[in-house]
Amino acid sequence: MERKVAPRWQHRLTDGRIQCDLCPRACRLHEGQRGACFIRMRQGDVVILTAYGRSSGFCIDPVEKKPLNHFYPGSSILSFGTEGCNLACKFCQNWDISKSRETETLIDGATPSAIADACKIYGADSVAFTYNDPVIFAEYAMDVADTCHAVGVNTVAVTAGYICADARREFFAKMDAANVDLKCFTDDFYVRLCGAHLQPVLDTLVYLKHETGVWLEITTLLIPGENDSPDEIEAMCRWILRELGPDTPLHFTAFHPAWKLLDHPPTPARTLVAAREIAQQVGLHYVYLGNIHTTDGATTWCPQCHAVLIRREGYDIAEYRLTEAGTCPDCGATIAGRFGQFKGSFGNRRIPVYLEKR
Structure with a gap:
């Protein structure tokens, strides 16, 4: 198809x-x-x-893998992408998909209705447009979003946010949540390592926060010697605090050598821990660490009384104390995010899905 x-x-x-x-x-x-x-x-x-209705594959994942820690924690999400990308990141972790120039990469075909049906069959609460950037297959993602919304399924964009204003308005009008990959906080990095520019991404972040109802979280992959200096991390965090507010979750994740950046070492765990401390000192309430084994760096704490609210082990939720209304049971503070009745943790599973071609 x-x-x-x-x-x-x-x-x-x-x-x-x-x-x-x-x-x-x-x-x-x-x-x-x-x-x-x-x-x-x-x-x-x-x-x-050319990629409408064709995908590089479908899987059911935990929503925490996107990563989204404040969007219906513990729920499952059907993830898929196409091929290609409008950035040229030399460190791309999904380079076999995003850098593909072979249409044979798109081995699975599915209409929007088939994807919505699969969400209901497999019990996925949301669908994620991910693996490569959904901005480039916007029309397909938007049609899927409309069909999924009609059957009560949420939509999530995992994106670098590199999109023009008119398209941005139409595309994000169809999304319930987004994790935006803020690659760094210098234009030099974007130009050298991504073939892009910083300002359009910042514009997208400000737009999402102030002009939409989309739930927003941010991810920054820290690469040794490139974007991991304390000064740059502090400048980025201060910008997030000023422009997006202290309740915007920020995920620092560890780099592993990939694609064309094989000469850089993996990110030491201490670098991520130090980045989290900087972000917290600046005043951000929800700062997480990814791609390393951590409990503190995966836990959601109450910013008011500092009680443990959601304790995670990997993608599994080991303890969940939030009320259904999304408040701390100890002090009553409202926790930023989208919450509801906790139905248990989907856990660390990853389930391949084969959709009927129709």
């Missing part, structure tokens, strides 16, 4: 090329030429999405 959709965001240039206005790359395309993301291509007078 393949369906090609003419996207909304494009315009013709005076020299006959068509510019894709989905993301700040502004690819200017001749007939038959693909954009930097690979899955958006000019065909005639439009830029089409």
Whole structure:
């Protein structure tokens, strides 16, 4: 199954090329030429999405793996992506998908209704657009979101946030939650290691926080010698505090050599611990550590009375004390996030899903 959709965001240039206005790359395309993301291509007078209805695979994951620690903790989420990416991160952990230039990568096909049906069959509370950046397959993700919302399934975007204003407004109107990958806090890093720029990502974060109802969490992968200096971490945290507020969860995760950044060592656990301490000293309430074994760095604490509210071991929730209304049972403080009745922990499982092609 393949369906090609003419996207909304494009315009013709005076020299006959068509510019894709989905993301700040502004690819200017001749007939038959693909954009930097690979899955958006000019065909005639439009830029089409060649990956509509096709995926690199589907899995049921714990929502904490996205990572989202304040969006219905313990629930399960159906995850999928396509191929390609509009960034060129040399350290990409999913490079076999995001850097793929072979359409055979898209081995699984599914309509939006098939994905919604699978969520109900497998008991997934949400669907996540992830593995590669959903911004580039926005039309497909938006159609899936509409179909999932119709049957009571939440939608989550795991994204680098590199998207233009008009597309950003339409895309995130379909999302219930987002984890935005803030790669670093310098434009030099974005240019050298990602082939992009910092400011559009900051614009997306501010937009999500102040102009939408989307639940927002942030992830920063700390790479030794690149974006792990205490000064840069403090500057980033102060920006988050000032522009997004102290209740925005921040996840520091450990780098492991991948793709074209094999000459850098893995991130020491002490670097993540120090980054968390900086963020907490700045005033952020919810700071987590990922890709390392940690209990304190995975636990949700009450920012008012400092009681343990959610204790995690890996992706498994070992202790859950939040009230159904999302408040601390000891002091009554409201905890930022989206909560409800805790139904137990999905745990550390990862379940491959095979959808019927229809």
